[in-house]
Amino acid sequence: MEEYWHNLSIEDSLVAQESSESGITSDDVVKRRQRFGSNKLDDPEKTSAFLRFISQYNDPLNYLLIGAALVALAIKPDHPGDAIFIFIVLTANAVFGYWQENQAEQAMDSLKQMSISNCVVIRGDFESEVPTSELVPGDVVRLEQGLNVPADVRLIWSQQCKIDESALTGESLTIRKSIDALPIETVLADRTNMAFMGTTVSSGRGLGLVVATGMRTELGKIASNIADAQTPKTPLELKLESLGKFLGFIALIVAVLLVSLNLVVSYTKPGVDLREVVVQQFIVAIAIFVAIVPEGLP
Numbered sequence: 458m459e460e461y462w463h464n465l466s467i468e469d470s471l472v473a474q475e476s477s478e479s480g481i482t483s484d485d486v487v488k489r490r491q492r493f494g495s496n497k498l499d500d501p502e503k504t505s506a507f508l509r510f511i512s513q514y515n516d517p518l519n520y521l522l523i524g525a526a527l528v529a530l531a532i533k534p535d536h537p538g539d540a541i542f543i544f545i546v547l548t549a550n551a552v553f554g555y556w557q558e559n560q561a562e563q564a565m566d567s568l569k570q571m572s573i574s575n576c577v578v579i580r581g582d583f584e585s586e587v588p589t590s591e592l593v594p595g596d597v598v599r600l601e602q603g604l605n606v607p608a609d610v611r612l613i614w615s616q617q618c619k620i621d622e623s624a625l626t627g628e629s630l631t632i633r634k635s636i637d638a639l640p641i642e643t644v645l646a647d648r649t650n651m652a653f654m655g656t657t658v659s660s661g662r663g664l665g666l667v668v669a670t671g672m673r674t675e676l677g678k679i680a681s682n683i684a685d686a687q688t689p690k691t692p693l694e695l696k697l698e699s700l701g702k703f704l705g706f707i708a709l710i711v712a713v714l715l716v717s718l719n720l721v722v723s724y725t726k727p728g729v730d731l732r733e734v735v736v737q738q739f740i741v742a743i744a745i746f747v748a749i750v751p752e753g754l755p
Contacts, residue, residue, distance in 0.1 A: 460651060461641050462609075462611045462651065462668045463611070463638070463639045463641075463643055463648040463650050463651050464638055464639060464640065464641040464643075465611070465638060467611075467613045467636060467666075468637045470607075470611045470613070470666055470668070471613070471666060474594055474595040474666060474667075474668065475595060476581075476595035476596075476597065476611065476666060477663070478597060478613060479579060479581060479582045479597070480579040480580040480582070480595075480596060480597040481580060481581075481593075481595045481596060482580065482581050483580065483581070485581065485593075485595065485692065486591075486593055486596075489593035489594060489595060490591070490593050492565035492670070493673070494669055494670075494671055495590045495591070495670075495671060496589055496590050496591065496608055496670035496671050497589075497590045497671055497678060498592070498609065498671065498676070498677055498680050499671075499672055499677075499680070499681075500671060506555075506559075507554060509558060509559075510551060510552075510555045513550070513552075513554040513555055514547065514549035514551055514702075516752065517701075517702065517705065518701050518702075518704075518705050519547060521709070521746070522543055522547060522725055522746075522747065523543075523544075523547065525543060525743045525746050525747060526539070526540040526543035526544055528739065528743065529538065529539070529543070529739075529740065529743050532736050532739050532740065533736070533740070539740070539743060539744075541754050543747060546747075551616055555717055565610040574588075574589050574596065574604075574605060574607070575587060575588055575589065575591050576592070576598050576599070576604070576607040577599040577601075578592065578596050578598050578599075579596075579597040579598070579599070579664075580596065580597075584599070589605075589607035589608070589609055591672055592607055592608050593666060593667065593670060594667050594668060594669065594670060595666070596608075596666075596667040597613070597665070597666055597667070598610060598664070598665050598667060599662070599663075599664060600612075600620075600652060600658050600662060600663040600664070601619060601658060601662050602658050602659065602660050602661065602662065603657070603658065603659075604657070604658050605655070605656070605657050605658075606620065606652045606653060606654055606655070606656045606657070606658065606665070607654065607664055607667075608654050608667045608668075608669060608670045608674060609652070609653050609654055609667070609668055609669035609670075609673075609674040609675060609754065610651070610652045610665025610666055610667050610668060611650060611651060611665065611666045611668050612634055612635070612636050612650050612651065612652060612663050612664070612665050612666075613636060613664050613665065614636065614663055614664040615634050615635060615636055615661065615662075615663040615664075616661050616662050616663065617633075617660060617662075618633070618634040618655065618658065618660070618661035618662060618663040619631040619632060619633050619634065619658070619659050619660045619661055620632050620634055620652055620656050620658055620659060621656060621657045621658075621659045622646070622653065622656045624655050624656060624657075625653050625655055625675065625676060625679075626645065626646040626658055628646060631659045631660070632649060634649050634652065634661075634663060635649050635650055636650055637650060638650065645675065646653075652665055653674065653675050653676065654669075654674040654675070654676045654677070655674075655676040688735055703748075704749055707749060708745070708746045708749035709746070711742075711746075711747060711749065712742035712743070712746045713742075713746055715738060715741065715742050715745065716735070716738045716739060716742050719734060719738045720735065720738070
């Protein structure tokens with residue numbers, strides 16, 4: 458039934474929702490809110506603070522630097538200064554990245570609080586202004602110029618009402634609304650007797666019977682479908698990742714060549730302690746490696 462509200466007459470829609478043009482009672486509101494929940498989209502599941510901090514280390518270049526630190530510690534366990542320095546740099550970079558993400562998340566939460574809107578609803582012949590999150594199916598809401606449509610509604614009265622549905626359907630022109638029933642096969646973009654959550658009243662006014670709230674709205678269905686979608690990396694992120702990997706590769710080549718060439722030269726000299734040469738060259742190679750690899754670039 459709920460998929461075809463556009464096919465029902467006003468009277469049938471009101472009967473199906475057990476409502477009337479004067480709205481529903483306060484008792485009905487309580488019961489329906491318990492049944493349908495709040496009129497808001499589900500928030501994505503948040504990652505714990507610990508996992509978000511650990512994820513700052515999740516980068517191939519960081520793995521290389523950690524490996525360099527462990528090699529330095531293994532070569533000179535009695536002088537752990539190099540390894541400690543590398544870990545301090547990586548940790549500082551992780552803390553800064555975590556702080557940036559946390560600040561961005563707090564800013565988004567603040568914007569969400571600012572975006573909480575109210576609407577005028579008719580309940581038991583009385584009009585009142587309530588938060589849109591408190592709407593339930595069966596409510597009758599007023600649609601006024603400039604206001605967002607708070608839920609999916611079946612229009613029961615319209616006076617020159619035009620709605621901008623570009624956010625939902627991509628249609629750039631405003632849609633003039635009517636109250637007449639439409640054929641059942643009418644596609645979403647042509648359902649002129651419906652108004653959908655997330656769209657905006659551009660002119661005129663109307664009354665709408667709430668038929669779907671929260672994740673049951675058309676906007677909620679879209680949000681549900683894309684909830685598991687992976688966000689692709691931006692071209693800048695791809696370029697930086699490629700640059701980081703290139704520099705990491707160059708650092709490895711330079712370190713390997715440095716150690717190899719010095720070993721060959723030292724091998725030709727009599728009386729040279731090759732083990733000491735390897736240790737010294739590894740320390741130099743690690744220093745060059747750390748200098749080349751951009752710790753903060755990823």
